[in-house]
Amino acid sequence: MTFVMLGCALPAYKVWWPFFVVLFYILAPIPTLIAKRYTGDSGSTSNPCLELAIFITMGFVVSSFALPIVLARSPTPTPVIYPGACYLTLAGNVIVYLTLVGFFIAFDQEDADYSMW
Template identity: 85%
Template sequence: MTFVILGCALPAYHVWWPFFVVLFYILAPIPTLVARRYTDDSGSNSNPCMELAIFVTMGFVVSSFALPIVLARSPEADPVIQWGACHFTLAGNVIVYLTLIGFFMTFDQDDSDYSMW
């Protein structure tokens, strides 16, 4: 989050449009959490509900990487954000999503249960 805020608030950039990726941070884990809670582990490798949840989650992840790039590549006469802000936002994306992956890997072990989530 620090990189995203730096990409928005530094005096050189001073535009808060990149902060909209926080919406994707909030929405990204929700389909997977819901699918894991309401699917049964019947031992099969293919689960349509989980595959749909992963597809929707990947849509959110790709959108969070695409939004700052699209904002920076707007018409060159007046770009919405500068490339430095885009790079800060992309670095923040990488860190946030690595943290989410670490969360799911930690709580996906057999000895821990995150059904309370």
């Protein structure tokens, strides 16, 4: 979040459009959390509900990476955001999504006492 805030608030940029990726941060884990809660272990290798949730989650993730790139490469005389703000937002995206993956890996273990999630 620090990189996203820097991409928005530094005096050279002064534009808060990159902050809209926070909406994707909030929405990204929701489909997977819902699908993991309501799907049982059916014994098969394929679970359509979980695969749909992962597909929707990946749509949010790709959108959060695409938004700053599209804003930085807008065809207007001056870009909506500067390339530096785009790079800071992309760095923030990488860190946030690696944290989410770590959360799902840590709390998805069956033998852990804290697997109540």
